[in-house]
Structure formats: C-alpha cells, structure tokens
Amino acid sequence: MEAVRIIRNEHRSLAAVMHGMVYLVREIRDRGVRPDFALLGAMIYYIDTFPERLHHPKEDKYLFRLLRMRCAEAAPLLDQLEQEHRTGAAKIRALEQALARFQQGGMSEFPAFATAVDAYADFHWQHMRAEEKEVLPLAEKHLTAGDWEAIDAAFTDNSDPLFGAESGQAYDQLFQRIVNLAPPPIGVGPMR
Numbered sequence: 653m654e655a656v657r658i659i660r661n662e663h664r665s666l667a668a669v670m671h672g673m674v675y676l677v678r679e680i681r682d683r684g685v686r687p688d689f690a691l692l693g694a695m696i697y698y699i700d701t702f703p704e705r706l707h708h709p710k711e712d713k714y715l716f717r718l719l720r721m722r723c724a725e726a727a728p729l730l731d732q733l734e735q736e737h738r739t740g741a742a743k744i745r746a747l748e749q750a751l752a753r754f755q756q757g758g759m760s761e762f763p764a765f766a767t768a769v770d771a772y773a774d775f776h777w778q779h780m781r782a783e784e785k786e787v788l789p790l791a792e793k794h795l796t797a798g799d800w801e802a803i804d805a806a807f808t809d810n811s812d813p814l815f816g817a818e819s820g821q822a823y824d825q826l827f828q829r830i831v832n833l834a835p836p837p838i839g840v841g842p843m844r
C-alpha cells in the first residue's frame with residue numbers, strides 16, 4: 653500500500669510548510685521581525701497548488717470513492733472531508749487576499765493575515781488528522797487488493813494529466829525553494 657505511505661508523506665510536507673508559516677507569523681508578532689513576503693507567498697502558493705490541486709482531488713477520486721463502495725458507515729465522515737476539500741479552496745483564496753492586503757497596506761493589515769494563517773493551519777491539521785486516524789484505518793480494513801492497485805497507481809503518478817497539474821517534481825522543487833528561503837529553524841535560508 654504505497655499510497656498510504658505517500659499520503660502520510662504529503663501530509664508531512666504540507667504540515668511542515670504550515671508550521672513554517674505559523675512560525676513566521678509568530679516571529680513578526682512577538683519579535684517584530686520584518687515580514688518576508690517572497691517566502692510567505694511561496695508557502696501559500698505551495699499549499700494552493702500541491703494539496704488543493706493534486707492531493708485532495710486524488711483522495712476524492714480514488715481513496716474516498718472506493719471506500720464509499722466498500723464501507724457504508726464511512727459515508728458521513730467522507731461527506732465531511734470532501735466538503736472540507738471544497739471549503740479549503742475558498743480558505744486559500746482568503747489567505748492569498750489577506751497576504752496581498754498585508755503587503756500593500758502594512759502592519760495595520762497584519763492581524764487579519766495572522767488570524768487567517770492560524771485558522772487555515774488549525775482547519776487543515778484537523779482535516780489531515782481525521783484522514784490519518786479515521787480514513788486510512790478504515791481503508792486498510794475494507795479495501796480490496798484491486799482497490800489498492802488503483803489507488804497506488806494514482807498516488808505514485810503525480811504527473812497525471814487528468815488533474816491538469818504540474819509534475820510532482822515541480823512541487824518538490826517548490827518545497828526545496830521554501831526550505832532554502834526560510835531561516836532556521838524552519839529551513840536553511842539566511843538568518844534575519
């Protein structure tokens with residue numbers, strides 16, 4: 653079940669970027685660190701492109717769809733998580749707008765941006781936790797070997813043109829860019 657490993661890895665990458673963003677917001681708020689808009693923008697871009705356009709659609713189309721067929725009790729949970737995939741996209745737009753207002757409007761716009769970052773991070777941590785603690789165990793219990801073959805194929809091929817997304821390699825490069833831009837302890841970029 654290669655897909656389970658990939659899903660957990662993708663969650664770790666996403667959690668790392670969100671954790672980094674929450675950390676940067678705290679540094680601005682508590683230590684008066686000058687905001688790095690290039691880094692914040694790259695982080696939001698990553699969250700928008702990778703999970704929103706690639707990870708979530710694959711969960712919906714393969715993992716959730718097959719689990720619905722095999723396990724009727726999972727339906728309310730899967731309804732809720734699919735709904736969160738849809739609302740997550742709107743939350744990312746709000747986050748982008750809050751960053752643009754902060755960049756153009758200065759510190760008076762910072763509190764709204766900070767609130768949007770914390771809200772998105774909480775929302776998404778809970779979402780990933782439900783998938784790992786509830787969906788994956790149900791999937792491991794109820795899905796067939798054939799189901800896993802289809803799910804594994806989808807998750808190992810991050811260049812699937814079906815989703816109109818860039819290849820997985822482009823996301824790895826973007827993630828690397830975030831690590832290179834971010835100062836310790838998030839990444840290996842210059843100290844500020």
Ligand SMILES: [Fe+2]
Pocket residue numbers: 707708711733737779783
């Ligand atoms: Fe998800």
Ligand SMILES: [Fe+2]
Pocket residue numbers: 659663707708711780783
């Ligand atoms: Fe997920």
